[in-house]
Each structure stands twice: as structure tokens, then as C-alpha cells.
Amino acid sequence: MSASSDRRGRATIEDVAAAAAVSVATVSRSLRGLPNVAKSTRDRVTDAATSLNYRPHPSASRLASGQTRIIEIAVPVLNSWYFSEVLAGAEAVLSECGYSLSISAVASPEEREKFIRDAVAADGADGLIMVDLPLDELEASVLAESRMRVVTAGVESGRFESVVVDNVEIGRKAVRHLFERGHRRIGILSGQSDDPLHFTVPGDRVVGYAEQLTSFGIEVDPALSCVGNFSVDGGKESMLTLLRLEDRPTAVFAISDEMAFGAMAAVRENQLSVPHDVAIIGVDGHDLSEVMGLTTIDQHVEDHGVMAARRLVEILEGAAESPLHLEIETTLVVRSST
Amino acid sequence: MSASSDRRGRATIEDVAAAAAVSVATVSRSLRGLPNVAKSTRDRVTDAATSLNYRPHPSASRLASGQTRIIEIAVPVLNSWYFSEVLAGAEAVLSECGYSLSISAVASPEEREKFIRDAVAADGADGLIMVDLPLDELEASVLAESRMRVVTAGVESGRFESVVVDNVEIGRKAVRHLFERGHRRIGILSGQSDDPLHFTVPGDRVVGYAEQLTSFGIEVDPALSCVGNFSVDGGKESMLTLLRLEDRPTAVFAISDEMAFGAMAAVRENQLSVPHDVAIIGVDGHDLSEVMGLTTIDQHVEDHGVMAARRLVEILEGAAESPLHLEIETTLVVRSST
DNA sequence: CTGAAAGCGCTTACAG
């Protein structure tokens, strides 16, 4: 360890400066690739830094520069297929671009409100990706006043750029597909009954479902609509309910693949067959949908993370912010369940 | 905004000091709950901080104190059921304890080596959780010399505390269960053929499988051993291979639930039935195992994250480090697949 | 092209 290394034995910018026989200012400029450094100087500095295994102290450069190169990402829960796909996509581009990724799980509106207030007041990140977390007016304006750039994924906020899918169209697409397969009595497994986060996605998909049925001249039957809480178990329970109806549906649209998996299990448990007795379509493009033979509307979830991160980086590097709502195309993937 | 707020309009410790008519030192002590502050002073400071919505600037306090309250967590990939469970567990305890969680995906040995070198040299976190990332000698000693405390999950390192399961015992347990169900010809779907990360888990499970077979007097047949790369598709492919054998197995041990799902699909695709023609057991306790009717050895994955994070926090708050290898008990969950 | 110096917003002995 060099004599002037820091409290914990790391090499500091001063060590590098001494080794290269220049000032710390020159080291800083050289290592960050700023202009106005002689080639020979830069080389000397680079060599010194390499041989000392020097990295700038993150907290010090953050404090001095005002930039953290940290992106915060908030998701409702972490252990869910959907959110880990988003995370994976975001992580890939952010690490590629030299940003750190800090994650938070924000499950309730109270946590969300607290998260936003803390994040803004502490000002610990350059950017924030809010995944499937609808913002109320107050939260949006708190965020808008902060230094952090914000991109939302999965939901639009009106005030920030977002990466979304057309959820109404997803609902229509699902019904259209089932209709084309000859189904006229089509049930739906939707989201939560009482969603404290006011998540807009389920509602939009239900609207698309209803719209498309209506435009086919089919009356929407409330008895065919169940809630599944986006879980496998919820999908199964709701499907069991639908199966008990005397005039049960011949096809069911589950607004997530995981609910669809639950629904398939329920059908089999009743000694019925998919798709013969009940056809099932999901939404997501879940890893397991292929092996399960589930027809699904693939929404390319990983791309949501990729796009949100990419846009955020672009904005941070100076791109003009536009009230852009980047829309990811969805793809119908037909398998044996319909 | 007060006159002396910082570059970006945040309230600073000086603003709070002015508002409470004390020095910044007193503000710092009050807000961090340090002793030797008069109750009335502390109250005044707290009020001022609240009304200014003050939070200490993270980079500033990190630089001054030398502690970041950041935990870094490295996983091979993010979009996998297993790792998102670990992540969820770790995030829950860390956010509860006031730590930020920074994540990195580290897919190859080169990335791992680079990650470790960078992490140590930059010294940007107080602690590090390495999940299922075996460390070589050099990496371990680089880490050991750093300021960061390290806990590994999923694999032991010899030098750091770890949270693990007994993978040999998992292999034995699986075979024992199948044996008790009357099976004598038992195949195995294991990990990767050429694993650049030198992941030890698959090997251990294979050892347990072989040991238990041998102790039952059954010869280990290499023809019954296939590789499945921990993926659904891999499991399916390998199962198809096993089904093509003229003397095919009556039961198969898949060393992960996802491979087991793939295997179940392969069996059905061959118009065979689980468990009648082939029984299948997995490992994990995957969310979908219940609905799929998969018998599995639940390894309580979320707890791995919880325990690793908990231990790391304890160590950071002063607990003595012991060469502890915390072992999570695994639980056989019998379902219809066996 | 390079360096001296101020400053980023905190924490931490030290003195009283």
C-alpha cells in the first residue's frame, strides 16, 4: 500500500497523481477522458492508475460532481416472473452503460408515497424507473420537481415518459382470437377486486374484452367475469367458480399467464380438457407458456425494462425529453390451449 | 426554498441548523440519534428537519463516515425464478434495516472476476452477497482484503459465511422417495455439461443420487443421466432422450423444478402419463409446482436471501464473524407426480 | 495543456 492511500488502504487520486507526477486535477481529467490533456500525460496517468488498481471513490465523485450514476428501480414485488423480466432487461442496459441499479419493492400506496418522498429528498439517484406503480397527482409533482429523471413502465403517468403496451388492444385481441376459434361464451379472469395501488392494467384489458365482445354483438355477461389477483392460485379458484356455472363458458381469457396456468389446472382437476371443454388464452409470454401449451399474447416483458432503461439513459445523457409513450407491440402466440 | 439550500434546491444540514439555531454538528448528532443531545435540542432539530423535509445527502454522509449502507448483491441471472426469490428475501430484510440494495448480473467467470475487482477497488458498498457464484482462490483473497463484508448464498466459499442447503442430502432424499415408491430404474436430469462458473450444486446432487442408489444396491447407469442446463427446455429435451431408451427409467429426478416441468411436458407429449409411466420429482418449491402437481424438495429459496441478508447486517452491526455455514433445511413435498 | 484552490454536504475528534 502506498504511503498516502486512504483510510482503508485504497489508492486515492493523490496516489495516482504522485505516481504520475501530475496534479490531481490532471488525473481526474485524464481518467474521465476529458479533452485538453496531452497524450503523453494521459498515458502516464493511465499507467499509474492501472498499476495502483485505482478506481475513483464513488461517494467522493458523486458528491463533487452532483451525479450519482445510480438508477433506482421500484417494483411492486420482486418474486414475480413479470418483474424479474423487467429487472433483467433494465440491468443489462444499465450495467452496459455504466450505471448502478438500486432496487426497491414498493407494495402498498403508503410505501409508494414514502418511497417517493424519501427518494426525492435524499436525491440519491440520477434516474428512477417506476414499474407498474401508478402515481397520483401529488406524487407525480413531487417527482417532477426533483433532480431525478423519471420513466415509468407498464403504466402511463401523464407527466413522464413511459413504456407501455396497449392493454385495451390486448383485451380485444384475446377475444378476437377466441371468437375466430368459434367461441361465443367467453369468460375473463381479471385482476384484483380491491387494488390499493390503483393499477390500471386490468381495467384496460377488461375494457378491451368488453368492447370486442360488444362489437361482435355478444352481450357481456357479468357472471363470466372473475377476479384472479394475478396469481396462479387466484386463477385456479376463479376458474373453478366459472366451471360450476350451469351455463359455463367455452373459453376463458386470463389477463396473465400465471392465472392461465391456474385455470388450466382447474380444468384438468375437473376431468375436463383444454381446449376441448374450455379453451384458455393468457397474456405475457411467460417462460413456461410454451411447455404448458398455453396460447398467449406475448408482451415482450424484458423489452419493457430494456426500453425504459435505454430512454432513461438517453435523457440523462442529454436527449430531449418528450412526452413519449413508447408502445411495445404485443404478439399473439397460438398454442394448443385454444 | 431556503436561501442556503444546495445546488439543486434540497435542504441541507446548514438549513436545518439555521432553522433550529444550533450548529451542524448538533444537527448531525440529533438526527442520527447519538447520545449527549439535550431532549429539547433534539426536538427542535427534529421539527426543523421535518418541516424542511430534510434528508442527509447520501454521498456526503457516505464520504464523511466511510459507511455506505449499501449492500451489493450479485447473481448469475436476474430472470429466473430462483434468483428472484433470493432477491425478494434479501430486499425485504435490507430495506427493513435501512440498507439500499444494488444488484448486478454476473454471467461468466470473466464478468465475475471483473465485478469483484471493480467492487473492491471502488469500495462502494459495505457488504456483498454472492449468490450461487463460486469464488476461486484469487477472487476470495481479493474480497477478503476489502473493507466489504461478504456472505455467500447457495455455495460455500471456505472463507466467508454462507447460507446453503445440503445438496448431497437432496440427491439422497429424492432417490429415497422414488425408491420407496417402488422405483428401481431411476434417471437424473442434472445441470450443465460445461459450466464455466464451476457451479458446485449439480455435482453435489448427482453425488447424493449416486450414493443413495449404491447404498440400495442399485448400480448407477450412466445412460440414465442427462444434462438439462437448469432450463425448462433443457429438461424437456433430456427427458425426450431418456424416453427413447429401450430400457427407459420408471422415475426421474430433476435437480430443479423448472427442468421437472419440462420433463413432465415431454412425457405428456409422448402420450405417456405422469406418474403412471414415469414418476418425476424436482427440487426447489417453485410457485408452480403445486398447480403442476409436482413432487419437489422445497429448499425455501426466499429464506436463503433472508438469511444471507440478515447475517450480513448482523456482521455489519458488529456481530462476530464466524466461519458459519448456515444450513437451510429442505422439505419433501409429495404431490401427484410420484 | 496543467495546477492551485475552493467547494460538494456531511461526520468526527477535540475543546470547552
Place this chain on the structure above:
DNA sequence: CTGAAAGCGCTTACAG
């Protein structure tokens, strides 16, 4: 119990 001052390790005008 409280405050003045130094210091954490960088970056950034500014001057030359």
C-alpha cells in the same frame, strides 16, 4: 451538552 474546524476524496472553474 454544544460548537468550531478539519477532513472525507473527489470535481470544477479559474488562472496561467
